[in-house]
Amino acid sequence: MGKTAGNPGRFCLSCVSVRMVRFAIVLALLGGCIIARQSLEMPTNDETTVALLTGTLGHPMDDIARHPWFAVRKKGETDWRIYEVGGGGTEHDPFRDHGSYGHPILHKVWRGAEAERAAECLAKYGDDVRDQIERDYVLYPGPNSNTYGDAMLRKCHLHASLPATSIGKDWRGLIGAGVTSEGTGLQLETPVVGLKVGLKEGVEVHIIGLSFGIDLWPPAIILPLGPGRIGFADR
């Protein structure tokens, strides 16, 4: 790295600079880039639907922190019931407009019988888990709204993952281990370091709540910035 051709002892400063600039440009171009992102069009109400979405916090945290919410709409209804920390109630279009949270990303949609089961589970446990997390709430490293999102995914066996910028999603207290929310991997967590490994999850290292890694399916690099990944959208 950084050596001039034909002269192995000499250092080539311009080579290092060019490489760093090239790397910076690639990262800048790819930063925030998700391929095949899910549409924010609301599904039809001919069957029960459950959706997992996240949105950015306000400035200046908008590139490093996201907040999740579950939106539930029963068959034939027009409004959505919201499950989240620090909120709740019903909304008309939580796919595009959810309070102060910006740039929503739809991570997963469950429909039909699967959604019926998910809606029932969220209704049964959602408020209790939320109340418990709101009582113990710590903005960073957790438990926070992302801890709630991940806990409900696991509790209701909804196979999905929150993005890397959902800081707090991997909070398990002083030490914790178990099956991942996606359901195809294992994770071991402490507040300082943690590790998630799985068939679909890939390899994700957690350092002081920040996630770095490689998602195997859909393929992406996991980073604690922007939408949390560079590559294909998770679904």
Place this chain on the structure above:
Amino acid sequence: MRRALLLVMVAGCARWGRKYGDDAREFQGGAFMHYELTSATKVDAYDSPRDLVLAGAKLHGFVGLSSTVAYHAGIDLAMGSTLRGAGLAYDVAGYPVGAAVRFGRTSFLALGAGIGAMGAMGTLDDALTIPVEATLEVGGSWRLLARVRTSWVEAAPGRHDGAPSVPFADELDGMLALRFGHHYEDYGYPSGNGYFVGVTYRELLGDHWVGGAIGYSIDLGTPR
């Protein structure tokens, strides 16, 4: 006489308590955070370790009763590798002692001292460090980010006197970067964020190292 003196002391304490009690309710403060990826390559030698790449985060804050001078503390955590030396590298430090001078909306000069650890498995002796760091951040959406750190090294005699430019310390490193981002004034509170790119310089093991830095930075503070 003693009774009069006691009365004056009590009155003085009450006045001091009222003054600083009010001030405490109107404290001033701020914080900055960096996600960083830095590289450094040895300039004047070809022996191992020759490259050092670190990725990590810096989180610092300052708080005080004045809008200009504040107590400053922070924590830096980074991990990486010496690349072809293949050593897992780490550079961590906590700065419990420090002071910051704020100016402009969110600009500041901060000094910090503390304790840290730095090394790389098999390639750079593990060492306990006593770092003293100066950090300067100036500007809003376009923001100059600069820092310089000298460290005294313990538990690794091979790393003593490794900084030719600073004979009083064992190691030296710094970064100069420019952030391209945004400045916000939401609810009257100044803040900013954005990506930055810059250069790094290090004196370690008696050699000069240079490299690049890219990252993401956030700053916020109480209105001044």
